[in-house]
Amino acid sequence: MNIDSIHNGFVIDHIPAGRGMKLYELLGLDALDCSIALIKNVPSKKMGKKDIIKIDADISLNLDLIGFFAPDVTVNIIRDGVLVEKKSIALPEYLTGVIRCKNPRCITSCEQELAHKFKLTDAENHVYRCIYCETKASTEQ
Amino acid sequence: MKSLIDILDFSVEEVNALLDTADDIIANPDKYAECCKRKKLATLFFEPSTRTRLSFEAAMIELGGSVIGFSDAQNTSSSKGESVSDTAKVISCYADIIAMRHPKEGAPLVAAQAASIPVINAGDGGHNHPTQTLADLLTIRREKGSLENFTIGFCGDLKFGRTVHSLINALARYEGVRVVLISPDELKLPSYVKTDVLDRKGISYTQTTDLEAVMPELDVLYMTRVQKERFFNEEDYLRLKDSYILTPQKLTAAKKDLCILHPLPRVNEISVAIDDDPRACYFKQVLCAKYVRMALILKLLKEAGKIV
Known part of the structure; x- marks a missing residue:
């Protein structure tokens, strides 16, 4: 399979296999008109199989969203065809405006323009809880 | 601020x-x-x-x-x-x-x-409900002399009971507190409170449905009301509301210096016959x-x- 190399943009690598499409949607990549490749089930020594997303545009990437949804991914930053930075994305301490609290009793369900904000409460098990009602976040939303 | x-x-x-x-x-x-x-x-x-x-x-x-x-x-x-x-x-x-x-x-x-x-x-x-927790802590400290080295039983609605969750969170920071969780299966303490608070802090705890069996172990008994307003389904509320009612008979095996607490209001989970027992501390708790x-x-x- 041939995919053109990137001139200016990002390669999101080590996405757990099967999560690439969801991450593509969450990052809103379908709205961009640049070249984007979503490669699924790429053989990986470390992971067995992985997904990769290549974006040929210098966009603003929501790293918190990437870290929450696909922890341990690597974001490679390409400038003028050269890899200039390799970022390992850790779990962010806070997630603001990334996911929504689903608890109907939470103040976020009715307060005007209140950003949904979650805090990492258990890094080992990737648990995030709403800062307002402590409801556990789900990666399946 | x-x-x-x-x-x-x-x-x-x-x-x-x-x-x-x-x-x-x-x-x-x-x-x-x-x-x-x-x-x-x-x-x-x-x-x-x-x-x-x-x-x-x-x-x-x-x-x-x-x-x-x-x-x-x-x-x-x-x-x-x-x-x-x-x-x-x-x-x-x-x-x-x-x-x-x-x-x-x-x-x-x-x-x-x-x-x-x-x-x-x-x-x-x-x-x-943090100020209720402060009231609970003050009452326990005044009655037992310390917030360390005692066994507390939480009885009733441990699932929706916010006072229970807050007090467990607060007590988990003190040494030597042992917790006994007494509730029907449907109203057990949420697992995240057990894993995030009790397990993480290494707090010793047991779970039971039998209040009388554990009564002799307790230094503090924290009774709670099954709250109608926390149920979406009235049928569930009616089935569970009378799960635990504290009576003088149930206290016969209790320690002489047991401290009985309740965040109030009570409905029927503590018999009024207990109010004059020196171990009943729930009105002192209101003052605290x-x-x-x-x-x-x-x-x-x-x-x-x-x-x-």
Whole structure:
């Protein structure tokens, strides 16, 4: 399979296999008109199989969203065809405006323009809880 | 601006100092009678709670301050659609400190983020009720002499009982506290409280459905009401509401110095025949709640630079 190399943009690598499409949607990549490749089930020594997303545009990437949804991914930053930075994305301490609290009793369900904000409460098990009602976040939303 | 939204907003040292102040208020009430002169407490009660509101109001009045507020959201701007955040900003212009009760979980945190004065969470839905926890801690410390090395049984609704979750969170920071969880299967303590608090802090705990079997082990028994308002389904409420009723007979195997607590109001889960038993401490707990709220108002107003 041939995919053109990137001139200016990002390669999101080590996405757990099967999560690439969801991450593509969450990052809103379908709205961009640049070249984007979503490669699924790429053989990986470390992971067995992985997904990769290549974006040929210098966009603003929501790293918190990437870290929450696909922890341990690597974001490679390409400038003028050269890899200039390799970022390992850790779990962010806070997630603001990334996911929504689903608890109907939470103040976020009715307060005007209140950003949904979650805090990492258990890094080992990737648990995030709403800062307002402590409801556990789900990666399946 | 320091507020109290969750009991864990305060360090153990801060909690202990607050309880010391409450003890001093009990011993020397006159010393505190004018500490909050010309200061105003706003009690913003978006859902009914006679007890907590009156306790806060009595606390402020005994400190020499005054009280403004409401106890029915129907008569406020929130019924016109005003946000909690805007309400907090407006009230900051009128009062020196806010005590807020709201049916939505997290509403007092939203208020604290917007207000320019301290905010006290006076209960946010089924979530937190930190001043009840302070009252529980003060009562236990006064009755048992310490907040360390004792066995506490929580009985009744441990699933929706916010006072139980908050007290477990608070006690997990003290040494040698052993927890016995007594509830029907449907109302067990949520697993996240067990894993995030008890397991993580290495607190020894057991779970049972049999109150009488564990009664002899207990130094403190914390009874709770099965709360109708926490159920979506009345059928479930009716089935579970009478799960545990404490009677004099059930106390025969209890320790002579057992301390029986209940956040009140009670419905029928503690027989009135127990009220005269010296081990019944739930009305002392109400009194402790007022004194600890006095100590809290003093602490927050001092830290906000509003009193010396």
